[in-house]
Amino acid sequence: MSHASVKKFGDICYCFENCKSVHTFGMRFSLDIAFFDQNGIVLDIRRNVRPLSFVTCSTASPRHCTTTLERPHKPGLWLMKGDKVRLLFSDQKTET
16 A cells, blocks of 8 residues: 655545555545546546445546545545546655
């Protein structure tokens, strides 16, 4: 599991690579979930996914989904379908 900081929204999120679906079995709270392609484009968004749920990327081509970003649900700003996001992982180095 990798942590990603989405500074625009001030949230700490969990990022899962090679992930096209999410379950919330055993969770005690709802999640906001974003599904991304390999270019960081948001393909699908699910808000307020309740415990004991199973969701998958519902785009026309879910096989293009490569990454999910999850956070505990909260109202307000979140990503939107079509947004482009650059995810940096703690083991990656950026060029200066």
